[in-house]
Amino acid sequence: MRNIIMAGNWKMNKDAQSTVLFCKGLAEGIRDLSAGVKVIVAPPYPFLGLALEALKGSAAQVAAQNVSFNSDGAYTGEVSAPMLASLGIPYCIIGHSERRQYHGETDQTVLSRQIKLASSGITPIICVGETLAERDAHKTAQVILTQLKGCFETITISDPQSVIIAYEPVWAIGTGRTATPEQAQEVHSLIRSWLAQRCSAAIASDLHILYGGSAKPDNIRDLLVQEDIDGALIGGASLTLEQYLPMLLTANELIKARNPQ
Numbered sequence: 423m424r425n426i427i428m429a430g431n432w433k434m435n436k437d438a439q440s441t442v443l444f445c446k447g448l449a450e451g452i453r454d455l456s457a458g459v460k461v462i463v464a465p466p467y468p469f470l471g472l473a474l475e476a477l478k479g480s481a482a483q484v485a486a487q488n489v490s491f492n493s494d495g496a497y498t499g500e501v502s503a504p505m506l507a508s509l510g511i512p513y514c515i516i517g518h519s520e521r522r523q524y525h526g527e528t529d530q531t532v533l534s535r536q537i538k539l540a541s542s543g544i545t546p547i548i549c550v551g552e553t554l555a556e557r558d559a560h561k562t563a564q565v566i567l568t569q570l571k572g573c574f575e576t577i578t579i580s581d582p583q584s585v586i587i588a589y590e591p592v593w594a595i596g597t598g599r600t601a602t603p604e605q606a607q608e609v610h611s612l613i614r615s616w617l618a619q620r621c622s623a624a625i626a627s628d629l630h631i632l633y634g635g636s637a638k639p640d641n642i643r644d645l646l647v648q649e650d651i652d653g654a655l656i657g658g659a660s661l662t663l664e665q666y667l668p669m670l671l672t673a674n675e676l677i678k679a680r681n682p683q
């Protein structure tokens with residue numbers, strides 16, 4: 423049975439003070455949340471320690487936004503998986519379309535990063551998604567399957583909790599233009615079918631597939647009720663408690679409705 427994962431990707435936003443303020447408010451705001459909603463925040467690297475400290479004792483967990491595909495050595499500006507593990511970071515986003523677009527990320531480098539994260543016991547949140555041109559050319563399925571094959575080329579998934587996949591249509595990220603719940607569901611279902619073939623029906627049915635791309639308080643419910651949407655990777659709307667908390671509460675309502683006591 424899958425729970426709901428709500429992950430906030432801060433991208434390159436906030437400073438030290440606002441990180442602490444936000445995390446303290448988040449800890450307070452999610453005190454009564456059901457255990458069926460997993461809350462994650464992904465601050466920029468310099469604020470990971472502050473976020474961990476401010477969220478200590480709360481159910482929210484911290485993710486990094488990227489990781490090096492090397493373990494250590496002369497790689498100026500990079501941060502390795504063992505470094506993240508030494509802080510106690512349980513999750514790391516990789517393959518985000520902004521990394522692909524601006525920093526040369528490819529399916530091959532996502533695979534290399536995934537291998538490093540696995541050996542440090544960190545769960546990757548692997549992003550895939552098509553551009554508008556690809557969608558308009560009816561290449562969405564082809565693009566997603568190619569990305570999945572590349573990102574998982576030499577990977578055996580034996581534990582469905584060890585990997586999270588995020589479907590993020592590039593045309594919906596930061597644009598205010600969300601995929602319709604039906605468009606998102608179609609791709610999520612494609613990803614789950616691929617997982618069933620590639621791994622097993624059991625892995626496919628338990629692995630979390632998140633939606634990302636202009637998810638907001640007013641569209642999150644319609645997305646989360648879709649059969650194969652197991653949560654969201656939220657950018658802009660995860661930056662303020664005014665927007666993020668209501669989304670978490672909606673997830674909480676849906677989980678409670680699914681598992682009435």
Ligand code: PGA
Pocket residue numbers: 431590594595596597598634635636637655656657658659
């Ligand atoms: P957005 O970003 O919610 O601001 O569209 C989502 C993401 O890039 O993860």
